[in-house]
Amino acid sequence: MMAVSAILQILTPQIRPIGMLTTSSVILSPCIKSCNLDANDVCSGCHRTLEEIKCWSQAEEAVKMEIIQRCLRRQLARDG
Numbered sequence: 001m002m003a004v005s006a007i008l009q010i011l012t013p014q015i016r017p018i019g020m021l022t023t024s025s026v027i028l029s030p031c032i033k034s035c036n037l038d039a040n041d042v043c044s045g046c047h048r049t050l051e052e053i054k055c056w057s058q059a060e061e062a063v064k065m066e067i068i069q070r071c072l073r074r075q076l077a078r079d080g
């Protein structure tokens with residue numbers, strides 16, 4: 001069983017600045033390039049649903065954070 005702290009390190013979005021003089025940030029995709037959808041259309045790599053994957057590039061940061069939180073809950077439920 002993976003420790004919660006290890007899971008948080010994997011799924012916590014990486015935040016990087018967009019330029020030197022701005023406080024804006026970009027939440028990077030949780031994709032780990034291990035894509036495989038299960039019977040419920042949930043990726044076994046990043047734990048996003050197909051719908052979440054499709055909307056990611058257009059989603060606002062708040063929505064991306066919600067997706068990340070759902071991914072973490074799915075991984076915790078799966079890994080126990």
